[in-house]
Amino acid sequence: MINNLEIAKIFNQIADLLELKDENIFRVRAYRRAAQNLEAVTEDVSEIAKRKELTKIPGIGEDLAGKITEFIKTGKIRFFEKLKKHTSSIYLELITIPGIGPKTAEELIYKLKIKSLKGLEEKARGHKLSGIPGLGEKTESNILKGIELIRKGRERVMLGTALPLAEDITRRLKKLPETGEIVICGSLRRQKETIRDIDILVTSSNPRKIMNAFIGLPFIKRVLAHGPTKSSALIKEDIQVDVRVVEPESFGAALLYFTGSKEHNIHLRKIAVKKGLKINEYGVFNIKTKKKVGGKTEEEMYKTLGLPYIPPELREDRGEVESFAKGARVPRLIDLNDIKGDYHVHTKASDGSNSIEDIVKAAIAKNYEYVVISDHSKSLKIAGGLSEDELLKQIKAIREINKRLKNFRVLAGSEVDILEDGSLDYSDEILARLDVVTASIHTGFKQSKEKLTTRITRAMQNKYVNIIAHLSGRLIGERDAYPLNMDRIFKTARETNTTLEINAFPNRLDLDDTNAKRAKESGIMMAIGSDSHSALQLESMKYGVSVARRAWLEKKDVLNCLTADEALKRLKKG
Ligand code: DGT
Ligand code: CA
Numbered sequence: 001m002i003n004n005l006e007i008a009k010i011f012n013q014i015a016d017l018l019e020l021k022d023e024n025i026f027r028v029r030a031y032r033r034a035a036q037n038l039e040a041v042t043e044d045v046s047e048i049a050k051r052k053e054l055t056k057i058p059g060i061g062e063d064l065a066g067k068i069t070e071f072i073k074t075g076k077i078r079f080f081e082k083l084k085k086h087t088s089s090i091y092l093e094l095i096t097i098p099g100i101g102p103k104t105a106e107e108l109i110y111k112l113k114i115k116s117l118k119g120l121e122e123k124a125r126g127h128k129l130s131g132i133p134g135l136g137e138k139t140e141s142n143i144l145k146g147i148e149l150i151r152k153g154r155e156r157v158m159l160g161t162a163l164p165l166a167e168d169i170t171r172r173l174k175k176l177p178e179t180g181e182i183v184i185c186g187s188l189r190r191q192k193e194t195i196r197d198i199d200i201l202v203t204s205s206n207p208r209k210i211m212n213a214f215i216g217l218p219f220i221k222r223v224l225a226h227g228p229t230k231s232s233a234l235i236k237e238d239i240q241v242d243v244r245v246v247e248p249e250s251f252g253a254a255l256l257y258f259t260g261s262k263e264h265n266i267h268l269r270k271i272a273v274k275k276g277l278k279i280n281e282y283g284v285f286n287i288k289t290k291k292k293v294g295g296k297t298e299e300e301m302y303k304t305l306g307l308p309y310i311p312p313e314l315r316e317d318r319g320e321v322e323s324f325a326k327g328a329r330v331p332r333l334i335d336l337n338d339i340k341g342d343y344h345v346h347t348k349a350s351d352g353s354n355s356i357e358d359i360v361k362a363a364i365a366k367n368y369e370y371v372v373i374s375d376h377s378k379s380l381k382i383a384g385g386l387s388e389d390e391l392l393k394q395i396k397a398i399r400e401i402n403k404r405l406k407n408f409r410v411l412a413g414s415e416v417d418i419l420e421d422g423s424l425d426y427s428d429e430i431l432a433r434l435d436v437v438t439a440s441i442h443t444g445f446k447q448s449k450e451k452l453t454t455r456i457t458r459a460m461q462n463k464y465v466n467i468i469a470h471l472s473g474r475l476i477g478e479r480d481a482y483p484l485n486m487d488r489i490f491k492t493a494r495e496t497n498t499t500l501e502i503n504a505f506p507n508r509l510d511l512d513d514t515n516a517k518r519a520k521e522s523g524i525m526m527a528i529g530s531d532s533h534s535a536l537q538l539e540s541m542k543y544g545v546s547v548a549r550r551a552w553l554e555k556k557d558v559l560n561c562l563t564a565d566e567a568l569k570r571l572k573k574g
């Protein structure tokens, strides 16, 4: 499945590069449309290619079909490689900075002779960017922030990027007869929103075989260390992967150690010492007798410390150790199987690529019972927002589709823009006809904390608004959260019975884990929305579930775990 998304990404990058070269706008659009349509295809393109049916995908003609075939065969598209070579790397780097477009990048390179991010940073600090059209003092500080974000982004990758790669590696290593247990550890097992490196733990009768197989994987770019039981390598996405083989007798101890977090482990070690025990990656030992008293399983490790099993997502030393040591109940965290519906899906009526019927099919395949269609509202023109008429037509179409469906329901929703003054993009009269009204901010991020907070609380006070989507507006590695008075937001959400969304799109994850936990503690329900723009993206639900788990959420906290009828009842206002 990686193929489709990988190729879509390259097509988008080709579009960017062509745009830089002032290429024919239709050609640019053709690549973008092809990319979006590829993302919407639920079957692996290599399967479609085998049947010679690539040109049946909308927007894919002979030329693009050829490029897809080339990628499947060689892992590369020569046209793309050539384009990249002929575009200077500083150019490519500059346009990734938020606020710098192609024209500004050109000016920076030719007028100011910027040759590196570092050079740009120095000039911005020294206020030397004025004189470049479109670049004032405010932009200088934005550029500095942008550079900082990009630096951070390079050190850490998103969960949604790292997880499929790690799963691909473990899937391949699992095929070896010498592999016993194999588990992804570290921050990835704790499902943190970003990850620095991939840690994998294996038990095996033949460690060397595992090591050789690992460093021989096709996507390994550079081997950093190759030992008898531990190897490290960079994969082609420039992420470091560490694989360790341990004895089955120490597997639990190693799992605990390499899952972390480091802070959680340090806390456990202190508890151990108080009990006359010592723990490390090999097991639990009695300090006096030096005898090993446990280490085969994680459960056993926790038990010897007088603790119940603590799920990896809670191991952040945010109070879990104290609380469970005192006998508090370990929450029964939700998991993907508990999800009965998706609260945030776009269709081709606005900026998505699939029809309602396509989405329904994909949702049924996921065993969902319902899905909320929530296209953009009229003001959001760049995202194809629906006019009142179009929305009313869509609601009617949804009612018709429901007549034909058994055991599945489409709920008519909308992602209504919260305008700059906190009013909504549709009248109450229109909103009243929807099953679920989700409101969110897409413009005017630069308002003050006070203004933004009031804008959102005003939206919550509307009696038709059920959910606030992507509350903070952050885009991981791209845009920070805008400032909000969270106490006021939570208080108003509670008072108005407004649900907060956990947006599951991999670069949003908004609410994040800490805010979702605080929302729960404030008595607020949460709804997970994949924010899908294609049927394939319904997959992102799992990343929303990760956030929910890290926020200690149980079924009772999450709307998706209710049936449609139960959820609609809970969403009622007043
Ligand atoms: P990351 O990679 O920054 O996203 O986060 P982690 O948690 O995966 O950190 P990493 O890869 O440095 O180490 C993996 C685990 O190994 C970590 O969660 C806990 C354990 N570990 C690493 N260094 C230490 C240490 O100095 N002390 C203890 N107790 N544990 C450590
Ligand atoms: Ca790690």
Ligand code: ZN
Pocket: 415, 440, 442, 469, 470
């Ligand atoms: Zn949105």
